[in-house]
Amino acid sequence: MTWREISAEEVASLSRVCLIDVRSPCEYLAENIPGSHNVPLFTDGERAEIGTIYAQEGEMVARRKALKIISPKISDLVEEIAALRRGGAPLVVHCWRGGLRSEAVASCLSIVGIDCWRLTGGYKAFRRHIIAEFEAGAFNYQAVVIDGLTGSGKTELLAKLSERGQPVVDLEKLANHRGSIFGALGLAAQPSQKNFEGELFFALKQLKSKVVANGYYFVEAESRKIGRLRVPDFLYLAIQNSTRRIIIESNSTLRAERILHDYLEGGGAFEKLPYSTDELLLKAIELLGYVKGLSKELRHNISEQVNQGKLREAVELMLQNYYDPLYSRHFVDQPLLKVDGADLDRAAEQILQCLESEFRV
16 A cells, blocks of 8 residues: 545545644744644754754754654554544545655554555645735625624624524634724634735635635625735725625713623633633733824723723723724725624624525525
């Protein structure tokens, strides 16, 4: 039995696959194929050592050193990979560009009778495939954009629509950021740009059948960047140019309460850090200093409200004096529909009824 080559396009088309990334942990953390398993052939330190030997003493000396390092690991590495494979899913091994690391692991697997493929061109080829699909318009679907003031319930409404079987792209979940200057508060670090785009690629692929059936997908109105991550051009333009926009309307009190719940009680499908409420409030006060357009007096008033435990009042001040003037000027004059954010279940049903007639042939 011998291993075979498989292209990035073929891997992307598989409904299930066991992807084994044999690069070092730091390489995997920086960029990886979503759903892959990191079974590193070398540690970060070992990889750096071999690179230094290659530069100073040449390729053959570096190869012999690499062999000494990996030889004691082979048995455990093979067992770890075998344990990750489930239900007969195709086993695909890859490294950075389809070089010696993936070849060595694929060869060892083949020797012990484990059927496998090697990804031609490695992660680099898969990354090129993602970019090519984005640029070729593979996901240029009709976007129905959910818009509204901060705290109106846009993300929650997307979840309600998803529960009803609708195709939804939750960019803030993929970016692990709520999309404002306070958007990272209490959350773990955002993914890298490449990992964000990889997750987006697979999210869009999974929605394709629903989008074809519906004629559209739902997405929240977002700016060019979510935290430090850039929304790909094709999707940003789809959001900006959509003629089908739905606005959620909610009063400032309800919006403030929703924001407090999301930030302090863990609302939303984000990867969070175990901060206490007091720690989150201190960080929020610190972030006030970075908000452009807030007067010194307003910053002081908001901080005082927080210190006095008047959190809802502090958030309302922020909404009325910063967020609302900033975002309301971008709303279209004639949206497809306006819904009440006080009852998101009813809002979801109203949207679906509206779109049923809108897209009826």
